[in-house]
Amino acid sequence: MSERTTWQKIARRIRVPLGFVFAAVFLWLARPTGKTMLLSLLLVVPGVWLRAYAAGYVRKNAELTFTGPYAYTRNPLYLGSMLIAFGFAAAAGSWVILIALTTLFAAIYIPTIQSEEAYLREHFAGFDDYSAKVPRLLPRLTPATFPANQNASGGRFSWQQWQHHREYNALMGAGAIYLALAVRLFLHPRG
Template sequence: MSERTSWQRIARRIRVPLGFVFAAVFLWLARPTGKTMLLSLLLVIPGVWLRAYAAGYVRKNAELTFTGPYAYTRNPLYLGSMLIAFGFAAAAGSWVILIALAALFAVIYIPTIQSEEGYLRQQFAGFDEYAAKVPRLLPRLTPASFPADQNASLGRFSWGQWQHHREYNALMGAGAIYLALAVRLFLNHHGVTGGPR
């Protein structure tokens, strides 16, 4: 097993626990203002929406999804996560958080995406054709088109799939972080602060 493959596996396993650690550090370093919290909505709302939209289309490990947001980007769930995360970095008003977040995505999510693409390439014969038409992360402006028979489910959005993937957790998580930032803002405003100045 190569070092690259080994790191890809490790990155996939640690990304969720590392996210919780990062969240704790984030709340400690955060210095939100009303303005930064409002501006963050410009990224967080589209990010939550994109994750929900993508979750209603994807049938993980069952088929290669070509439709919905998957016609624009191969990784709409990760793109949505990035929008949410960078939105909260903006809300925190901290350059340290922004730089740490960019490093975290580079070290963890790039190898994770590469590992998942290797799996998809092995499992689905049409992946290379799909990858040639649809960018890895940053979306194309118009949807890529594929023959209808390439997607067994015809690619319609399903609330059942959205529930199956428990994507409501992203919405609840975003709400919880905004609540924590609001508490932090209140404490900062009333002189009850912690963490670095």
């Protein structure tokens, strides 16, 4: 096993626990203002929406999803997570958090995405065609088109899939972080 493959496996395993550690450090370093919290909504709200929208389409490890947000970007869940995270970095009003977050995302999510794409390439014959038409992260302006029969599920949003993936946790997590930032702002207002 190569060092790259080893780091990809480690990155996939530690990304969630590391997120909780980063959240604690984030709240300790955060210096929010009312203005930064309001401005952060411009990234956080679309990020939460994108994650919810994507979760209702994807059937992980069962089929390759070409529809919904997956017609614009191969990784709408990660793009949504990035919007949320960078929105909260803006809310925190801290350059240290922004730099740490950028480093963390590069170190964890790039190898995770590469590992997941290797799996998809190996298990789904249409992945190479899909990846040639749809960018890895930054979305296309128009949806890529594929033959209608490529998504076995019919390619429609499913509330059951959204619930199955427990995407409501992203909304509750965002609400909890805003509450914590509001408490921090109340206890330690910036002049």
